[in-house]
Amino acid sequence: xSWIRRNLVLMLGLAVLVYTFVPIFIxxxxxxxxxxxxxxxxxxxxxxxxxxxxxxxxxxxDAVVRSITIGMAATLVSTVLGTLAAFALxxxxxxxxxxxxxxxxxxxxxxxxxxxxxxxxxxxxxGFAGQLGFRTILIAHxxxxxxxxxxxxxxxxxxxxxxxxxxxxxxxxxxxxTFWRVTFPLVFPGIxxxxxxxxxxxxxDFIITNLNAGTTTTFPMYVWxxxxxxxxxxxxxxxxxxxVVSIAxxxxxxxxxxxxxxxxxx
Amino acid sequence: MSSVAEQESAATEGxxxxxxxxxxxxxxxxxxxxxxxxxxxxxxxxxxxxxxPSGCGKTTTLRMVAGLEAPTSGSIExxxxxxxxxxxxxxxVNTVFxxxxxxxHLTIFENVAFGLRRRRVREVRTKVxxxxxxxxxxxxxxxxxxxLSGGQQQRVALARAxxxxxxxxxxxxxxxxxDLKLRRSMQIEVKxxxxxxxxxxxxxxHDQEEAMTMADTVAVMNAGGIEQLGAPSALxxxxxxxxxxxFLGQSNLIEGTVIGRSADLVSVDMHGVAVSVPAVRSHADxxxxxxxxxxxxxxxxxxxxxxxxxxxxxxGGVVTDVSFVGVSTQYLVRMPWGQELQVFAxxxxxxxxxxxxxxVELSWRPEYAFLLDHDQDASAGAQRVDAS
Amino acid sequence: MRSGRTGYLLLLPGLLWLLLFFVVPFYSLVAxxxxxxxxxxxxxxxxxxRFGNYLDAVTDYWRPLVRSLMYGAAATAxxxxxxxxxxxxxxxxxxxxKNLMLVLVIAPFFTSFLVRTLSWKLILADDGVVVDVLQTxxxxxxxxxxxxxxxxxxxxxxxxFLPFMVLPLYASLDKIDHRLIEASSDLYAxxxxxxxxxxxxxxxxxxxxxxxxTFIPSVGDYINAELLGSPNQRMIGGVIQSLFTDANxxxxxxxLSVILMVLIVVMVLAYVRRAGTEELL
Numbered sequence: 001x002s003w004i005r006r007n008l009v010l011m012l013g014l015a016v017l018v019y020t021f022v023p024i025f026i027x028x029x030x031x032x033x034x035x036x037x038x039x040x041x042x043x044x045x046x047x048x049x050x051x052x053x054x055x056x057x058x059x060x061x062d063a064v065v066r067s068i069t070i071g072m073a074a075t076l077v078s079t080v081l082g083t084l085a086a087f088a089l090x091x092x093x094x095x096x097x098x099x100x101x102x103x104x105x106x107x108x109x110x111x112x113x114x115x116x117x118x119x120x121x122x123x124x125x126x127g128f129a130g131q132l133g134f135r136t137i138l139i140a141h142x143x144x145x146x147x148x149x150x151x152x153x154x155x156x157x158x159x160x161x162x163x164x165x166x167x168x169x170x171x172x173x174x175x176x177x178t179f180w181r182v183t184f185p186l187v188f189p190g191i192x193x194x195x196x197x198x199x200x201x202x203x204x205d206f207i208i209t210n211l212n213a214g215t216t217t218t219f220p221m222y223v224w225x226x227x228x229x230x231x232x233x234x235x236x237x238x239x240x241x242x243x244v245v246s247i248a249x250x251x252x253x254x255x256x257x258x259x260x261x262x263x264x265x266x
Numbered sequence: 267m268s269s270v271a272e273q274e275s276a277a278t279e280g281x282x283x284x285x286x287x288x289x290x291x292x293x294x295x296x297x298x299x300x301x302x303x304x305x306x307x308x309x310x311x312x313x314x315x316x317x318x319p320s321g322c323g324k325t326t327t328l329r330m331v332a333g334l335e336a337p338t339s340g341s342i343e344x345x346x347x348x349x350x351x352x353x354x355x356x357x358x359v360n361t362v363f364x365x366x367x368x369x370x371h372l373t374i375f376e377n378v379a380f381g382l383r384r385r386r387v388r389e390v391r392t393k394v395x396x397x398x399x400x401x402x403x404x405x406x407x408x409x410x411x412x413x414l415s416g417g418q419q420q421r422v423a424l425a426r427a428x429x430x431x432x433x434x435x436x437x438x439x440x441x442x443x444x445d446l447k448l449r450r451s452m453q454i455e456v457k458x459x460x461x462x463x464x465x466x467x468x469x470x471x472h473d474q475e476e477a478m479t480m481a482d483t484v485a486v487m488n489a490g491g492i493e494q495l496g497a498p499s500a501l502x503x504x505x506x507x508x509x510x511x512x513f514l515g516q517s518n519l520i521e522g523t524v525i526g527r528s529a530d531l532v533s534v535d536m537h538g539v540a541v542s543v544p545a546v547r548s549h550a551d552x553x554x555x556x557x558x559x560x561x562x563x564x565x566x567x568x569x570x571x572x573x574x575x576x577x578x579x580x581x582g583g584v585v586t587d588v589s590f591v592g593v594s595t596q597y598l599v600r601m602p603w604g605q606e607l608q609v610f611a612x613x614x615x616x617x618x619x620x621x622x623x624x625x626v627e628l629s630w631r632p633e634y635a636f637l638l639d640h641d642q643d644a645s646a647g648a649q650r651v652d653a654s
Numbered sequence: 655m656r657s658g659r660t661g662y663l664l665l666l667p668g669l670l671w672l673l674l675f676f677v678v679p680f681y682s683l684v685a686x687x688x689x690x691x692x693x694x695x696x697x698x699x700x701x702x703x704r705f706g707n708y709l710d711a712v713t714d715y716w717r718p719l720v721r722s723l724m725y726g727a728a729a730t731a732x733x734x735x736x737x738x739x740x741x742x743x744x745x746x747x748x749x750x751x752k753n754l755m756l757v758l759v760i761a762p763f764f765t766s767f768l769v770r771t772l773s774w775k776l777i778l779a780d781d782g783v784v785v786d787v788l789q790t791x792x793x794x795x796x797x798x799x800x801x802x803x804x805x806x807x808x809x810x811x812x813x814x815f816l817p818f819m820v821l822p823l824y825a826s827l828d829k830i831d832h833r834l835i836e837a838s839s840d841l842y843a844x845x846x847x848x849x850x851x852x853x854x855x856x857x858x859x860x861x862x863x864x865x866x867x868t869f870i871p872s873v874g875d876y877i878n879a880e881l882l883g884s885p886n887q888r889m890i891g892g893v894i895q896s897l898f899t900d901a902n903x904x905x906x907x908x909x910l911s912v913i914l915m916v917l918i919v920v921m922v923l924a925y926v927r928r929a930g931t932e933e934l935l
Contacts, residue, residue: 009739009743009747010747010748012739012743013740013742013743013747013755016736016740017740017758017759020762020813021758022777023762023765023774024762024765026773026777027770027773030776081667081668081671084664084665084667085664085665085668085669087664088660088661088663092660092662092664094661094662094665103672104672107676110915111874111891111915111918112871112875113876113895113914114683114874114911114914114915117683117907117911118679118680118682118683120898121679121682121683121686121908122679122683124682124904139675140675142675143672143675146672150668161367163363163364163365164367164369164370166332166354166361166363166367167367167369168369168380169333169334169355170332170354170359170361171355171360171381171384171426171427172381172384173384174355174384178355181380182369186370186371204767207874207875207877207895211895220766223768223769223772224768224877235772236769238766239765239766239769239770240765242765242766246764250757250761254753254757
């Protein structure tokens, strides 16, 4: 009885955690599902077919490839622009700092539907109504990733001891050497984290994309489309893959930092 | 860039000063002047301490010497060369930072090797190993800074700066983060290393005991300028301002009126008692002044008792507080004019203890007293209980 | 801190992007909301400063608007309860499993938002286990269902935005000094009293951040309402989306967007002021 009382909170916490995994379990299970018909979304039997023929519907794989392409491009641009801006915000003095901070914060605070409709209003007013597609999606994705990159890298930079760069200069490092030997290696984990976050935000975005995509289809838009007609089981294969790849990245990162710590001990 | 070569070039130029020379050095931040027209000569090979309370400009001075802060005006000369506008990475000066500023992503070995690698010095390995041996950290070479204790990190910071054999090594409160016991042993350790390597050390601190223990010359700084400079014992025994008298140890400062000056002595009327001060210890020209005497120089005895202090005897004291601290007994004695004086009596076993409320007489040898300018604030530099 | 041109140069590209694709679009949105609704995106719109668009939008769509705010608030409340338990367990009870549990909190959300929500559709399906159990327990009637009800939509929202609640809560709970809680029990506080007098007030910054991060995206979301609900559970995001893409009524859609933004800003400011945590913004 006292054991239960002592561990009640932990048990409840674990229950919540288990609950968050229930839909993932269904997704993984369904990726091995052999459906009895396209419209019946229930488990019909175990099969590897979905995994062996992921591109049974070629338009799904096209959408996945398009989402990956957009995700990589948006990540690249937003990470570069955001990192530069974060350096400026932390390291340089300039007028209008607080309004800049507000400008960085607002896109993260505004509901996606508002961001998406504003962009659409701009594109239509500018006469691009007929040209919505890859480029407009990319512009939108870079926008909402940018704020997250700035905030992440800025936090990492602000947490860095100023004295480290001064110490490097004091120890005969030129400004360039100081940057590449000290500043960059210390900020890099923040930049990498920001890039991974950007990619997953971009890959998963639906609401903003849906407004600005025209006839171009990304993976979330594909899922949205088939949700009405009957979902091919391959969607669950992609869902499972996303889960597995993300976990693998997290584990590799964790393992590397642990190994570094251990190597340093010997 | 060996120091020998520098020495030779300085010698050929003849009169050039081979140490560090600051002239009219000034640093203003907006409307605030942190360092005000500072002149200072630090002889080569000395262990020099800049001592002062926080905000006195000592760290700013150090950072200007390191090149991390640009002076508003004035000049910095090192071994005869003007380095006022030289970039920090081009100065033969290294710093041990208050926070150590060890590179967290590099091992101890790479931290120590950092300066050598930037200057493309050969035989990095041998030199780093030698230096790690000097600071007794050979077994820790592969670790990261975060895995070391505070004292060990401090030694790495020292090694990382020392290995470059700088003309001047700057230490910015390097022992401030350590606990008292460790700080004591590190003081001795740093002093040992300085003697061993023979480089010029400039040590910034607010801890007067640390400055006196380690340095052979101490400069007391206050409000952006130097109050007094000299050997620790000279500063302590003959302070020239109320600030130094109070900041370096403790002093009793008693108001007095000068009644006569001869070649050797200044006579002062101190609330009706005539006392004298040696002329060389008088730093006041006016009609009034502050008589200064260190608490441990004051003797306390029963009224009429023969004390071993021919000269200045002040009757009429009443003991108001007694603290027994082992090596000595500290008394507070209220004098007839209302002021409470501090007296530290060594517990030699020869003197009896006095109790609160007892009538006593105080006395001191004239050669221990000093006379300070009456225009100065008698409480300047005093450490208040509520401020710490 | 360095001054000079470099700072501006570094900031310029990112700032331009934000100005060009965030500030300027918002002006376009406001402008669009004042166009003459007789136009269309192909024929073009006429600027008539027609503020009546706002009145029309509210009259026609006040139901989904109010519904969105209510669903958002309900989902936030559910998240707060679940999230607090989880964050508390991680911060104070997880011991050396802390990092693992934190990874597990975000792990499920690496899978696509839409795929996750579809998975909920399956769980809550009429012939699914959950409905069966609830029918057996007589919580639901024999032909009662979960899909196409507000419960399903709120549950979906609460599930999808849970990490936005847990992480800030964890961050502020983790900062609390254990000795404070010990001190409160030393001063004769019952654990429950200690929680409300010490832990809860100290975790308020996390509560405020977490509720905002959950509430704002929940209100604007329409994926859960469309996939798990019926037209009776339609939320404002879905209305805006279909006004833009299906009905081609840009002024009405833009007016609704502006209204939503203003409502959220006003509510957030009022909330933050009440909670006394202005410094969070």
